[in-house]
Amino acid sequence: xxxxxxxxxxxxxxxxxxxxxxxxxxxxxxxxxxxxxxxxxxxxxxxxxxxxxxxxxxxxxxxxxxxxxxxxxxxxxxxxxxxxxxxxxxxxxxxxxxxxxxxxxxxxxxxxxxxxxxxxxxxxxxxxxxxxxxxxxxxxxxxxxxxxxxxxxxxxxxxxxxxxxxxxxxxxxxxxxxxxxxxxxxxxxxxxxxxxxxxxxxxxxxxxxxxxxxxxxxxxxxxxxxxxxxxxxxxxxxxxxxxxxxxxxxxxxxxxxxxxxxxxxxxxxxxxxxxxxxxxxxxxxxxxxxxxxxxxxxxxxxxxxxxxxxxxxxxxxxxxxxxxxxxxxxxxxxxxxxxxxxxxxxxxxxxxxxxxxxxxxxxxxxxxxxxxxxxxxxxxxxxxxxxxxxxxxxxxxxxxxxxxxxxxxxxxxxxxxxxxxxxxxxxxxxxxxxxxxxxxxxxxxxxxxxxxxxxxxxxxxxxxxxxxxxxxxxxxxxxx
Amino acid sequence: xxxxxxxxxxxxxxxxxxxxxxxxxxxxxxxxxxxxxxxxxxxxxxxxxxxxxxxxxxxxxxxxxxxxxxxxxxxxxxxxxxxxxxxxxxxxxxxxxxxxxxxxxxxxxxxxxxxxxxxxxxxxxxxxxxxxxxxxxxxxxxxxxxxxxxxxxxxxxxxxxxxxxxxxxxxxxxxxxxxxxxxxxxxxxxxxxxxxxxxxxxxxxxxxxxxxxxxxxxxxxxxxxxxxxxxxxxxxxxxxxxxxxxxxxxxxxxxxxxxxxxxxxxxxxxxxxxxxxxxxxxxxxxxxxxxxxxxxxxxxxxxxxxxxxxxxxxxxxxxxxxxxxxxxxxxxxxxxxxxxxxxxxxxxxxxxxxxxxxxxxxxxxxxxxxxxxxxxxxxxxxxxxxxxxxxxxxxxxxxxxxxxxxxxxxxxxxxxxxxxxxxxxxxxxxxxxxxxxxxxxxxxxxxxxxxxxxxxxxxxxxxxxxxxxxxxxxxxxxxx
Numbered sequence: 029x030x031x032x033x034x035x036x037x038x039x040x041x042x043x044x045x046x047x048x049x050x051x052x053x054x055x056x057x058x059x060x061x062x063x064x065x066x067x068x069x070x071x072x073x074x075x076x077x078x079x080x081x082x083x084x085x086x087x088x089x090x091x092x093x094x095x096x097x098x099x100x101x102x103x104x105x106x107x108x109x110x111x112x113x114x115x116x117x118x119x120x121x122x123x124x125x126x127x128x129x130x131x132x133x134x135x136x137x138x139x140x141x142x143x144x145x146x147x148x149x150x151x152x153x154x155x156x157x158x159x160x161x162x163x164x165x166x167x168x169x170x171x172x173x174x175x176x177x178x179x180x181x182x183x184x185x186x187x188x189x190x191x192x193x194x195x196x197x198x199x200x201x202x203x204x205x206x207x208x209x210x211x212x213x214x215x216x217x218x219x220x221x222x223x224x225x226x227x228x229x230x231x232x233x234x235x236x237x238x239x240x241x242x243x244x245x246x247x248x249x250x251x252x253x254x255x256x257x258x259x260x261x262x263x264x265x266x267x268x269x270x271x272x273x274x275x276x277x278x279x280x281x282x283x284x285x286x287x288x289x290x291x292x293x294x295x296x297x298x299x300x301x302x303x304x305x306x307x308x309x310x311x312x313x314x315x316x317x318x319x320x321x322x323x324x325x326x327x328x329x330x331x332x333x334x335x336x337x338x339x340x341x342x343x344x345x346x347x348x349x350x351x352x353x354x355x356x357x358x359x360x361x362x363x364x365x366x367x368x369x370x371x372x373x374x375x376x377x378x379x380x381x382x383x384x385x386x387x388x389x390x391x392x393x394x395x396x397x398x399x400x401x402x403x404x405x406x407x408x409x410x411x412x413x414x415x416x417x418x419x420x421x422x423x424x425x426x427x428x429x430x431x432x433x434x435x436x437x438x439x440x441x442x443x444x445x446x447x448x449x450x451x452x453x454x455x456x457x458x459x460x461x462x463x464x465x466x467x468x469x470x471x472x473x474x475x476x477x478x479x480x481x482x483x484x485x486x487x488x489x490x491x492x493x494x495x496x497x498x499x500x501x502x503x504x505x506x507x508x
Numbered sequence: 509x510x511x512x513x514x515x516x517x518x519x520x521x522x523x524x525x526x527x528x529x530x531x532x533x534x535x536x537x538x539x540x541x542x543x544x545x546x547x548x549x550x551x552x553x554x555x556x557x558x559x560x561x562x563x564x565x566x567x568x569x570x571x572x573x574x575x576x577x578x579x580x581x582x583x584x585x586x587x588x589x590x591x592x593x594x595x596x597x598x599x600x601x602x603x604x605x606x607x608x609x610x611x612x613x614x615x616x617x618x619x620x621x622x623x624x625x626x627x628x629x630x631x632x633x634x635x636x637x638x639x640x641x642x643x644x645x646x647x648x649x650x651x652x653x654x655x656x657x658x659x660x661x662x663x664x665x666x667x668x669x670x671x672x673x674x675x676x677x678x679x680x681x682x683x684x685x686x687x688x689x690x691x692x693x694x695x696x697x698x699x700x701x702x703x704x705x706x707x708x709x710x711x712x713x714x715x716x717x718x719x720x721x722x723x724x725x726x727x728x729x730x731x732x733x734x735x736x737x738x739x740x741x742x743x744x745x746x747x748x749x750x751x752x753x754x755x756x757x758x759x760x761x762x763x764x765x766x767x768x769x770x771x772x773x774x775x776x777x778x779x780x781x782x783x784x785x786x787x788x789x790x791x792x793x794x795x796x797x798x799x800x801x802x803x804x805x806x807x808x809x810x811x812x813x814x815x816x817x818x819x820x821x822x823x824x825x826x827x828x829x830x831x832x833x834x835x836x837x838x839x840x841x842x843x844x845x846x847x848x849x850x851x852x853x854x855x856x857x858x859x860x861x862x863x864x865x866x867x868x869x870x871x872x873x874x875x876x877x878x879x880x881x882x883x884x885x886x887x888x889x890x891x892x893x894x895x896x897x898x899x900x901x902x903x904x905x906x907x908x909x910x911x912x913x914x915x916x917x918x919x920x921x922x923x924x925x926x927x928x929x930x931x932x933x934x935x936x937x938x939x940x941x942x943x944x945x946x947x948x949x950x951x952x953x954x955x956x957x958x959x960x961x962x963x964x965x966x967x968x969x970x971x972x973x974x975x976x977x978x979x980x981x982x983x984x985x986x987x988x
Contacts (some may be wrong), residue, residue, distance in 0.1 A: 071574035094551035126603040127653040173607035234663045
């Protein structure tokens with residue numbers, strides 16, 4: 029019966045949505061809370077998020093950022109100060125109206141994002157050019173009242189980091205925006221092994237209140253794009269709304285320039301979706317809750333021989349790796365193999381009586397299923413090697429899939445055909461008008477995911493929709 | 509003028525409350541948010557919390573706990589399931605009544621603590637003795653609508669960790685409760701250098717819904733006690749309210765036994781209050797945002813000589829320590845000394861032209877103001893030594909102060925006199941009745957902080973209030 033349970037996951041290739049939901053449940057990454065759209069992140073899922081936090085926080089600190097914590101609640105009047113901002117977020121806000129038995133004089137928004145409360149504080153803290161730059165990040169929960177939800181990818185409450193910086197000049201702010209964009213790209217590619225395209229959003233798709241939004245986009249196995257992180261140049265919009273001014277070196281009073289940027293627990297969802305297979309999760313070693321599972325293989329007569337050796341292996345490896353050791357006697361080795369494969373542990377080490385005689389172990393890769401006999405003397409060396417190889421192989425696959433599913437066309441009929449039949453990213457010429465952008469969305473559900481940072485040559489090219497001269501070659505896709 | 513700013517802090521010995529507020533503002537640990545009772549934790553304050561998180565989380569993981577994340581919102585009906593629990597918390601709940609434009613069918617509590625939502629999930633997850641124990645912790649924000657607030661010590665929103673565990677037997681649960689209590693005591697004494705008394709709360713003071721609450725209590729410089737953390741044995745109260753049952757090894761269906769336990773950003777407040785002095789903060793090295801400040805001392809002609817040496821010192825030390833380097837030319841060395849002293853950096857390293865000639869530096873301890881000439885060859889060794897000495901010295905002071913202010917009496921008049929004139933802890937015999945407990949509170953504002961784990965001999969002793977035979981020797985104090 030237990031063998032059967034392992035096989036119960038729908039095939040990823042046949043029904044990605046069902047597979048995704050089922051693998052999250054079976055691998056105990058998350059569970060539905062009894063409130064609409066809310067999720068519990070269980071230990072196996074939270075451990076991935078903790079690894080993401082640790083690895084990303086290190087990068088933020090290395091580039092001069094510090095963490096702080098701002099209030100969960102934002103008075104409605106603050107949210108309303110920046111006109112576009114409130115328009116963008118008000119429909120998804122959860123409102124607190126009572127504290128204890130008292131009705132509040134002004135209702136409080138549960139933060140959907142923190143620009144407005146943070147800017148209110150920055151206006152108190154910023155006086156002089158000496159106070160700049162302010163480079164603050166916050167790890168926090170936010171709430172957006174979503175209609176359609178999916179674990180990790182879109183939930184009413186989610187966890188994220190939000191950076192909020194203040195600068196003396198536009199150039200300094202723009203430099204920060206790009207620094208963070210490249211950190212996101214490098215982080216996701218290196219640690220999550222997911223190929224990233226980075227670029228700028230169209231005006232229609234940018235953050236409510238920003239001058240410009242930059243984005244990192246990844247391709248999911250069903251050919252839909254996923255926005256994995258954004259970095260906004262807020263210009264002086266919030267500085268003007270919240271009166272953030274400083275005396276510059278020339279003794280003139282100037283409005284400050286700001287940025288904000290974030291990634292969320294959505295990255296856990298992307299990691300699950302990109303790398304998993306029909307047998308369950310495949311988690312990149314750098315963020316895997318457990319990187320290695322050790323399964324001793326023994327009949328009762330061999331127990332005293334095998335377990336002490338298996339435990340010694342555990343002791344040797346746990347200094348440098350996250351190791352789980354599974355000597356349970358109520359399950360067969362075969363069941364354990366399937367169980368830990370389903371949970372996505374990158375490397376399995378099997379050790380039985382014959383291995384012990386030969387002073388070796390068997391290492392099994394989760395990504396390729398390759399079984400490798402490794403001498404006990406080379407245990408640490410080979411473990412490091414294969415974990416590194418798995419990380420690289422997962423990225424190679426993601427990169428290959430993404431590149432193979434990034435197509436070019438200048439013909440709108442072909443574009444529609446690709447989006448409908450093959451999906452993926454389609455690079456196409458666009459005149460820059462919102463009309464054409466909207467028409468593509470209505471016709472195909474595809475949106476402009478990004479305008480590339482290094483723009484291609486549009487000389488002589490025409491917008492695939494209206495035929496007017498093209499201003500950009502942009503990446504379209506359907507998206508999550 | 510800047511020299512004057514440094515001196516502006518009220519004397520700690522003369523007005524602790526004013527000193528506390530002012531040092532938090534001046535050292536930029538926190539700021540008031542524009543909403544009643546809400547606080548912003550600024551980078552210097554948050555860095556202390558991050559160190560607390562890291563050092564405590566390590567201890568939780570070493571004892572088999574994992575982290576998870578449960579929803580911020582709890583339906584009102586869930587909160588009501590455990591009768592005592594809702595009675596205790598309902599008056600301080602912030603209520604969400606609207607999501608976007610819609611009024612909710614059932615209002616949602618912003619979690620004041622998470623027992624009720626977590627137990628709802630545990631009732632789904634627990635089926636068999638094989639599922640036990642569940643040892644989950646959560647790092648999260650919680651909201652309690654407080655009337656009187658004070659930065660870090662009592663705020664409407666605060667950050668904390670809350671552990672929630674499930675066990676098969678009372679004994680297992682009680683063992684967990686005590687394991688955590690000792691972790692808290694050891695952690696606070698080792699890392700925060702604050703002397704702790706650990707014990708059990710009286711029934712009147714226990715957690716709403718618990719069988720028994722255990723507590724770690726510290727003494728503040730004004731002689732008031734501060735509850736620094738609690739560990740609750742929830743018994744089967746929540747298991748019965750939320751139907752958490754498991755099939756035991758004997759195949760009988762049984763209600764599970766539970767614990768919950770937490771410490772909060774209040775610990776940052778305790779650390780500030782206990783160790784600071786008239787010149788500002790004194791932060792224990794283990795949790796200090798910066799452990800060492802390097803101040804190069806130079807006139808313009810020596811700049812090229814001094815700065816490269818100072819930078820080399822920074823490079824040598826920053827591998828193992830959190831170091832700040834302050835070569836700013838717009839401030840005098842004297843101003844910097846005062847500024848970094850106010851910010852509580854445990855160790856200052858001064859390096860000037862004469863030190864360079866002598867191949868040495870001057871190390872200054874924040875706790876004793878001692879200046880020590882150290883050979884450059886012994887830099888790492890001496891730095892480690894003095895940081896360790898400072899940590900120990902701070903604990904010695906806290907321990908001495910706490911012990912000197914822990915008095916015994918069996919006479920109620922003397923008790924009242926001590927509480928009024930000397931404050932501190934007073935150990936006194938108590939009959940165990942709530943009447944006497946209440947009378948002490950009414951007469952003196954002192955409450956029972958704890959019943960010691962190793963109970964003293966009460967043979968022949970009488971309750972200091974009613975004169976009936978004493979059941980316990982308990983620790984009374986006024987408290988925060």
